[in-house]
Amino acid sequence: MTLGPLTDAVADATRQALEVVPRMWDRDHTVWRDDPTEIEDRLGWLDAPERADEVRGELERLVADVVADGITDVLLVGMGGSSLYPEVLATTYGAAAGHPRLRVLDSVDPAAVIAAEEELPWQATLLVPASKSGGTVEMACHLARFRERLVDVHTAAGAGRHILPITDPGSALEREASERGYRAVVHGQPDVGGRFSALTPFGLLPAALLGVDLDAHLAPAREQLAAARSQDPSVNSPAVLGATIAAAHRAGRDKLVLVLPDEVATFGLWVEQLVAESTGKQGVGVLPVLDADLADADRWGDDRLVVVLGASPAAEAVARAGHPVVQLPWSGPEQLAGEVVRWEVATAVAGALLGINPFDQPDVQSAKTATDRVLSSGEDLPPTGNADEVLADVAAGDYVALLGFVTPGGDDEQALHAAATRLRSRLGVPVTVGIGPRYLHSTGQLHKGGPNTGRFLVVVGEDARDADVPGRDHSFGRLKRAQAAGDLAALRAAGRRAVHLRPEALREL
Numbered sequence: 001m002t003l004g005p006l007t008d009a010v011a012d013a014t015r016q017a018l019e020v021v022p023r024m025w026d027r028d029h030t031v032w033r034d035d036p037t038e039i040e041d042r043l044g045w046l047d048a049p050e051r052a053d054e055v056r057g058e059l060e061r062l063v064a065d066v067v068a069d070g071i072t073d074v075l076l077v078g079m080g081g082s083s084l085y086p087e088v089l090a091t092t093y094g095a096a097a098g099h100p101r102l103r104v105l106d107s108v109d110p111a112a113v114i115a116a117e118e119e120l121p122w123q124a125t126l127l128v129p130a131s132k133s134g135g136t137v138e139m140a141c142h143l144a145r146f147r148e149r150l151v152d153v154h155t156a157a158g159a160g161r162h163i164l165p166i167t168d169p170g171s172a173l174e175r176e177a178s179e180r181g182y183r184a185v186v187h188g189q190p191d192v193g194g195r196f197s198a199l200t201p202f203g204l205l206p207a208a209l210l211g212v213d214l215d216a217h218l219a220p221a222r223e224q225l226a227a228a229r230s231q232d233p234s235v236n237s238p239a240v241l242g243a244t245i246a247a248a249h250r251a252g253r254d255k256l257v258l259v260l261p262d263e264v265a266t267f268g269l270w271v272e273q274l275v276a277e278s279t280g281k282q283g284v285g286v287l288p289v290l291d292a293d294l295a296d297a298d299r300w301g302d303d304r305l306v307v308v309l310g311a312s313p314a315a316e317a318v319a320r321a322g323h324p325v326v327q328l329p330w331s332g333p334e335q336l337a338g339e340v341v342r343w344e345v346a347t348a349v350a351g352a353l354l355g356i357n358p359f360d361q362p363d364v365q366s367a368k369t370a371t372d373r374v375l376s377s378g379e380d381l382p383p384t385g386n387a388d389e390v391l392a393d394v395a396a397g398d399y400v401a402l403l404g405f406v407t408p409g410g411d412d413e414q415a416l417h418a419a420a421t422r423l424r425s426r427l428g429v430p431v432t433v434g435i436g437p438r439y440l441h442s443t444g445q446l447h448k449g450g451p452n453t454g455r456f457l458v459v460v461g462e463d464a465r466d467a468d469v470p471g472r473d474h475s476f477g478r479l480k481r482a483q484a485a486g487d488l489a490a491l492r493a494a495g496r497r498a499v500h501l502r503p504e505a506l507r508e509l
């Protein structure tokens with residue numbers, strides 16, 4: 001740890017954090033807020049490993065049956081907390097011998113939907129709709145469309161056996177499952193919010209499907225939770241990380257540059273949702289920055305805290321340039337669930353020190369409401385503008401977010417990253433890239449609820465082909481455009497500087 005300018009502030013914040021720790025373990029909601037709403041029923045992640053032990057056998061039996069049925073592929077559809085950890089698991093571990101591949105879809109881009117549809121062997125595919133609320137629109141549209149593919153090959157009577165939802169008890173998705181005879185329903189933990197649900201069945205079922213040994217996966221999580229009870233700061237590294245994030249924020253270092261080993265690169269997406277959606281509200285917020293150019297650190301403003309997982313030769317130069325650097329040990333992918341706990345505790349502790357409720361997401365709804373309005377009114381996107389409208393007065397302490405409603409992994413996404421690299425070097429401020437609608441369930445909260453220091457370029461790709469959504473009067477392409485329009489409207493209503501651009505405009509940035 002090279003805290004440099006933050007050394008004293010972190011020591012103070014660590015003392016405060018250690019006062020928070022026993023109260024957090026007592027489930028004392030006043031750590032965060034006097035009002036217990038969306039706190040007292042959101043702390044179940046503190047005993048996720050014990051709760052996992054209660055359901056492990058059932059999950060392993062379900063998976064054994066799936067494997068015995070000859071399933072070769074799993075398609076998980078869901079958003080935010082219901083999809084990001086499965087994506088981390090799939091990309092970090094892959095499928096064990098004899099277990100199905102796992103593909104995660106959190107895009108409504110028609111090309112992405114069609115690609116999944118055309119590439120999967122529906123005869124041997126299991127569809128896993130994952131949604132805590134059971135009503136998230138993207139998941140519902142995916143389920144409607146892909147269920148038809150299953151009906152095509154298995155008939156309506158046989159399709160249900162190929163659908164295995166994960167949802168909270170009593171949700172609309174659970175009702176649909178019983179009406180339509182889906183294979184089973186795996187319940188989430190009602191007292192755990194989406195972004196804290198990685199070690200509940202939302203992450204455990206996908207892990208078991210991939211053939212991950214759940215007991216071994218959870219072992220580092222148990223160790224980290226035990227450490228998170230300690231009053232010794234050399235042991236309780238999760239609380240110290242939370243204290244460091246809070247101290248950095250208080251000092252104006254509200255951008256968290258995360259440097260990860262390549263083998264867990266997608267873990268950044270999970271941390272991004274956890275930190276941004278938990279802290280970004282009431283004008284407060286820590287912006288996760290996943291693609292910082294460390295070689296440029298001597299040109300950065302003093303608004304950044306750098307957290308490095310594992311060894312990074314570049315981190316030393318960052319510290320020499322005067323930025324605080326936290327180095328966390330990394331022994332390999334088997335440590336993943338321990339990192340989940342570290343970041344969950346750190347986020348909860350940082351929330352307490354920053355005076356916000358880390359478990360709600362009050363500003364996510366505004367974009368959803370605006371999207372519904374666009375869909376029902378028949379409106380389209382507002383006219384495109386000029387990036388200079390919002391970039392002209394960018395100053396130190398600001399950030400730029402490129403928000404692309406584009407095909408994940410396609411040319412337009414590459415163009416977004418290339419433009420982000422150029423803007424970083426031109427403007428000297430952090431430039432993030434978010435892919436819609438994924439980011440709406442992640443950094444979208446911070447964009448609208450956090451400090452008004454962002455500039456938002458909403459880039460919407462054209463669709464060469466569209467895909468209809470059975471049972472709805474809009475297509476996937478229309479939904480995508482309505483979500484982009486909805487977020488633009490919500491950003492502007494929150495007083496944020498946001499402009500609509502075509503992908504071609506990225507070349508001029």
Ligand SMILES: O=P(O)(O)OC[C@H]1O[C@H](O)[C@H](O)[C@@H](O)[C@@H]1O
Binds near residue numbers: 131
């Ligand atoms: O799991 P679901 O209920 O479908 O919710 C999925 C996601 O939707 C919302 O937009 C929240 O902001 C996220 O925190 C959540 O993870």
